[in-house]
Amino acid sequence: MIKKLSITVFLLPLIMCDRASALPPPEDIPEEILRTEIILEGRSPIDGKPLSAAQYQELKTELAESINSPQINPDIQQLIFLLQLRKLLKTVIPFY
Template identity: 50%
Template sequence: MKKRTAIISSILILGTPIPAQAKPGNPTSAVPADVPEEVLQNQIITSARSPIDNQPLTATEYAELKTNIDQANQVPPKLSRKIRSTVGLLKLRKFLKTVLPFIPIK
């Protein structure tokens, strides 16, 4: 039994076709080596696309647009005092229910 499995395994191992080395000019050659991630991380990006209309931009134009968008998003929301106090009380209630779950707060 052991001889039979040894023979079968040797046939399977030796019978598998080994692919020949592909020549550089051959269209069936292997996929070219990937660029290492370390090299990609060190490359400087000099072009970008606008997040608004997807137009190509230079690096300086992209930086200016990014700062303008960030400044526009920093406008504080205008809420009435009543809404602010209600939100504050809701946050306090949630905190108290988390810390003191045994007190019945509705």
């Protein structure tokens, strides 16, 4: 009887602390509210500077219409193809 009482006395505060620590802090904004929040600012994909929504859209269209497409060295392009082919073969023939 004394053992059960002593175990209960020692474990009761631990159980009570776990319940209190499971709750989020009161200053946290619930996730449901954060999901409905409209984000009006963005960051530049080029240099990471903050942009307004209009500036972000303008930059996005400029990048999409860019005339300069990156040129890849043909040797590197062939190497990438061979690596992709090797990856495909490894999925089909795992012991290869």
